[in-house]
Amino acid sequence: MPEGPSILIIKEILAPQMTGKKxxxxxxxxxxxxxxxxxxxxxxxxxWGKHLLISLPDCTIRIHFLMFGTYSIDEQTKQDxxxxxxxxxxxxxxxxxxxxxxxxDGDINLIYDWEGDVLNEKWSMAKARKKLKEMPGTMVCxxxxxxxxxxxxxxxxxxxxxxxxxxxxxxxxxxIPPRKLSSLINEARNYSFDFLKxxxxxxxxxxxxxxxxxxxxxxxxxxLKKYCGKTKRRSFFCSNCQIKYK
DNA sequence: TGCCATGTTAAACT
DNA sequence: GAGTTTAACATGGC
Numbered sequence: 192m193p194e195g196p197s198i199l200i201i202k203e204i205l206a207p208q209m210t211g212k213k214x215x216x217x218x219x220x221x222x223x224x225x226x227x228x229x230x231x232x233x234x235x236x237x238x239w240g241k242h243l244l245i246s247l248p249d250c251t252i253r254i255h256f257l258m259f260g261t262y263s264i265d266e267q268t269k270q271d272x273x274x275x276x277x278x279x280x281x282x283x284x285x286x287x288x289x290x291x292x293x294x295x296d297g298d299i300n301l302i303y304d305w306e307g308d309v310l311n312e313k314w315s316m317a318k319a320r321k322k323l324k325e326m327p328g329t330m331v332c333x334x335x336x337x338x339x340x341x342x343x344x345x346x347x348x349x350x351x352x353x354x355x356x357x358x359x360x361x362x363x364x365x366x367i368p369p370r371k372l373s374s375l376i377n378e379a380r381n382y383s384f385d386f387l388k389x390x391x392x393x394x395x396x397x398x399x400x401x402x403x404x405x406x407x408x409x410x411x412x413x414x415l416k417k418y419c420g421k422t423k424r425r426s427f428f429c430s431n432c433q434i435k436y437k
Numbered sequence: 438t439g440c441c442a443t444g445t446t447a448a449a450c451t
Numbered sequence: 452g453a454g455t456t457t458a459a460c461a462t463g464g465c
Contacts, residue, residue, distance in 0.1 A: 255445075259443095346444085
């Protein structure tokens with residue numbers, strides 16, 4: 192479930208089911224004050240990067256699905272011990288499993304920078320470029336996973352973006368030529384929308400060109416698999432096609 | 438069966 | 452105190 196586009200899909204499914212409904216009861220093993228949620232009306236659902244945000248009049252429930260989080264509607268599909276939050280909304284029951292649940296007080300516009308979310312209509316290329324300028328020594332594989340710069344980008348998007356723009360994951364931000372930096376920022380958003388489209392069509396894996404792949408579709412040479420950067424996440428790349436600037 | 442992974446945080450190290 | 456490493460969470464695919 193975890194990358195930004197997957198969260199957006201969940202939001203789109205849940206929003207019509209939840210918006211405007213009153214929470215009749217809240218339970219689960221999330222370490223939050225459940226009582227605070229009862230009798231509150233759900234004002235709106237949003238998402239930022241990998242966060243699903245359920246806003247009530249005075250606070251927001253923040254769901255982060257981590258690696259294995261799931262949800263279900265009306266039917267409890269998992270064991271109690273992984274049930275973090277159950278919301279009873281009239282006849283509807285919404286379940287969240289193995290996720291991180293937090294309550295955020297007040298106005299979330301003060302917490303979240305919508306311009307930093309690659310899928311948001313307010314996404315700002317200029318702002319991303321500015322943030323990147325401030326981290327010249329960071330490897331691009333780490334920068335793409337930095338949620339402060341590219342909220343919503345995960346490891347799959349990282350690998351596919353770098354493959355598309357022919358850039359080596361271990362290239363440091365400061366040595367990327369300006370035009371290549373532009374394509375990086377562009378493609379982080381662009382690929383995220385392709386991911387969204389393919390995920391909705393259940394054809395995401397089919398479209399992977401780098402992630403978990405063995406052969407470069409461009410030059411037919413074997414792809415390398417390496418745990419790169421400070422984040423030490425799997426990188427799949429072609430050392431022949433993907434340039435490492437120095 | 439055992440390992441690994443679309444992720445993040447916090448504790449435990451140096 | 453800063454920076455780095457490890458553990459924890461818990462499930463499903465191969």
